[in-house]
Amino acid sequence: MLEEIGPFLEVLLGGLMAGVLYALVALGFVLIFKASGVFNFAQGAMVLFAALTLVRLMEVLPFVLAFAASCAIMVALAFAIERLVLRPLVNQEGLILFMATIGITFFIDGFGQTLWGSDIYTLELGLPKSPWIILDPPLPGGILVSPVDVFAAVTAGALVAGLAVFFNRTKVGRALRAVADDHQAAQSVGIPLNTIWLIVWSVAGVVALVAGMAWGTKLGVQFSLALVALKAIPVIILGGLTSIPGAIVGGLIIGAGEKLAEVYIGPAFGGGIENWFAYVVALLFLLFRPQGLFGERIIERV
Amino acid sequence: MQARITGALAAAITAGLAGLWAGSASAQGEMNWPTLVYRTGAYAPNGIPFANGQADYVALVNERDGGINGVKLAYEECETGYATDRGVECYERLKGKLGGAVAFSPLSTGITFALTEKVPGDKIPLLTAGYGRSESADGRVFTWNFPLLGTYWSAADILIQHVTKVSGGADKMKGKKITLVYHDSPYGKEPIPVLQDHAAKLGYKFEAIPVTHPGVEQKAAWLQIRQGRPDFVFLWGWGVMNSTAIKEAVAVNYPRNKMYGVWWAAAEPDVMPTGDDAKGYNGLALHPSGTAFQVHTEVFKHLYDRGKGTSKREEVGHVLYNRGLIDAMLKVEAIRTAMKQYGNKPMTGEQVRWGLENLNLTAERIKEIGFDGLVTPIKVSCLDHEGSRKARVHQWDGKHWNFVSDWIEADTKYLRPKVEAAAAAYSAEKKIAPRSCS
Incomplete structure (x- = not known):
């Protein structure tokens, strides 16, 4: 019995840890949607761009300076996006803003690689690479825990706590939520829409940088980081587009669900099911809660 | 301003003429x-x-x-x-x-x-x-x-010849386990029929685990490997999938010297991003570096x-x-x-x-x-x-690839x-x- 429980717990734990990493990317989507009503398709590209910026700057600067400079570059990127793309589109339909973010994605993908290169860059944050083995005994062979995954989990937890305080306890946070509800109404009561957008895209840029660090430490910094963002989509479908805790819980459910499915159901399908299985889980949840687990139910009177 | 426009036009015309000239020259x-x-x-x-x-x-x-x-x-x-x-x-x-x-x-x-x-x-x-x-x-x-x-069939045959030799001969392959971690694409699937044929002939247990494009999600695959503890892992990856596989092998403590990549999974971009962790990793080589x-x-x-x-x-x-x-x-x-x-x-x-x-x-x-x-x-x-x-097997020592086998020729009698x-x-x-x- 213990022989079977050990591997199960290991897959479950591995899945939960992977889920935290998905949640880190999902957080960026949720932030921008929550504060501006825009589904930012460029979040994955921002993760790649931020991580590439950091890793290349670390070649010439110490980590702290490189991190600070990367944050500044992400803010500058947010400024450029606000000025050149979002400002001309104020009060346009959400779908038009979404399409604009697709354009931003392709631009950032190409520009980032042109500027920083297309190789795989190693991001060393000094974390131990060898796994920790816990619960041995009682479980034969124990359970492996990756230090990198633990780092990501702790970082995600800290980010969520910080963002929750920011949104609920600060004046800017309340203004962000007001803008999300209605651009025009927010402007009419004196909330500076452009400044709010700049702030939220900057925060999303810094979240992308942290997500890029976590993923980059694990995979190396390279183009595939942009594709990892696709893993965040089922997470936000499940967790709800407007909920920060939803992104975390959604990430955990998707991460654990897909890994368990791959190991225990996958062989019956020839393997390789985890990518689409994540969407199956998300769609099943949508059947019962169309707004996602923690999303806001939108009721419009007609 | 006018001068700048005139200059640009002149440059465009010159470039166009140069292109035409290049076109006629190339035709010859x-x-x-x-x-x-x-x-x-x-x-x-x-x-x-x-x-x-x-x-x-x-x-x-x-x-x-x-x-x-x-x-x-x-x-x-x-x-x-x-x-x-x-x-x-x-x-x-x-x-x-x-x-x-x-x-x-x-x-x-x-x-x-x-x-x-x-x-x-x-x-x-x-x-x-x-x-x-x-x-x-x-x-x-x-x-x-x-x-x-x-071809990939030749590569699979060469790998089996090598691990058979390393194991001490064909009679030692019975009961061994070989797991193929492959890119879930036409490329990754190519070696499967040959590895299955050899499994039937030599008596090793063969398992194939697909990894979807681009290959950064391998945790489930490597947890399966940790549980199954195969004697050898063959890696049929490309791009970031290869370095990710080595990192995941480290994460589950799978020895790198039991891993063998095809010749598209045995180059510097596959091992360098993992630093010293790739030491001992093997791969096929069509030629020296x-x-x-x-x-x-x-x-x-x-x-x-x-x-x-x-x-x-x-x-x-x-x-x-x-x-x-x-x-x-x-x-x-x-x-x-x-x-x-x-x-x-x-x-x-x-x-x-x-x-x-x-x-x-x-x-x-x-x-x-x-x-x-x-x-x-x-x-x-x-x-x-x-x-x-023909191919050789080379091994990464943290800085360079070193050959650990002589040239091995695929078995034409079986493959043809x-x-x-x-x-x-x-x-x-x-x-x-x-x-x-x-």
Whole structure:
């Protein structure tokens, strides 16, 4: 019995840890949607761009300076996006803003690689690479825990706590939520829409940088980081587009669900099911809660 | 302002005239050398050194020799991003330039599968050195395909020969476990039939675990490996999948010296991002890495010392750079062979196909062109479009690749009937009448 429980717990734990990493990317989507009503398709590209910026700057600067400079570059990127793309589109339909973010994605993908290169860059944050083995005994062979995954989990937890305080306890946070509800109404009561957008895209840029660090430490910094963002989509479908805790819980459910499915159901399908299985889980949840687990139910009177 | 506009117009007209002149010059003495590359995207870290090797060899032939027998090579790249649709688009765009392409090397099994249907109609050879469809080694059916140096079936057979030897002989393989971690694509699936055949013959337990594109999600696969504890893990990955596999192997404490990559999973971009963790990792090698060969001396002298190299200087000699050099050299030698038959003028795809089919790279010729020690002799024929099927195993020591085996030749007696059966099935499906090679 213990022989079977050990591997199960290991897959479950591995899945939960992977889920935290998905949640880190999902957080960026949720932030921008929550504060501006825009589904930012460029979040994955921002993760790649931020991580590439950091890793290349670390070649010439110490980590702290490189991190600070990367944050500044992400803010500058947010400024450029606000000025050149979002400002001309104020009060346009959400779908038009979404399409604009697709354009931003392709631009950032190409520009980032042109500027920083297309190789795989190693991001060393000094974390131990060898796994920790816990619960041995009682479980034969124990359970492996990756230090990198633990780092990501702790970082995600800290980010969520910080963002929750920011949104609920600060004046800017309340203004962000007001803008999300209605651009025009927010402007009419004196909330500076452009400044709010700049702030939220900057925060999303810094979240992308942290997500890029976590993923980059694990995979190396390279183009595939942009594709990892696709893993965040089922997470936000499940967790709800407007909920920060939803992104975390959604990430955990998707991460654990897909890994368990791959190991225990996958062989019956020839393997390789985890990518689409994540969407199956998300769609099943949508059947019962169309707004996602923690999303806001939108009721419009007609 | 007016002066600036006039200047711009003058520059545009001059550029246009220069283009026209170049066009007429190329019609007289240039051959269309299209190159499908991927310098961006998920597979760029592996695509770039290969493309650089190709570009440098073409530049070397143009710079040093003035082309092939006086005919310059008009090198043009098209970015595929390793995507089949973009690869086909590039092919369509480039195939007709300058009177027709000499050959295509897509460096993608997916693109190769798609182009295999197109090249017979366009009469352009498809050179897939070390990749592509394994059954395309049968030249009677696959007239236009040339999987020179070795197919994936050859690679799988060579790997099994090696691990059998390492294990102490065929009788020691019974009861062993081999797990294949493969890219879930036509490329990754190629070795499965051969590994299954050998499992039935030698008695080892075989398991295949797919990893979906681009290969960064492997945790579930490696947790399965941790539970199953196979004796050997074969890695059939590409791009970031390979370095991710090594990192995941570290995360589950799987020994790297029990891992064996195919020759597309055993280059610097696969091991360098993992630092010392890749020490002991093994892979197949179609050729050595390094710059201790005459061709590199020439490349440095004629290109890099004059600021004309494509790669970073320190990356010249990396595994995939050398493979790019070799790939281009094979095409150049096929064109030379064709010119002996058809004269020193720009060759058509059809003529280059003849050159490839009659390619006979002897040890003497290899030495003459500066590839001594880098490649072994290759002899292509109508029946055999593979030409040679040998590889060595090399191991990463943290800084360099070192050979840990001699050349191992794939077992033709076993593979040839399999190739012919698969080619016959393809010809029946596509209603292609096989050529006679007698």
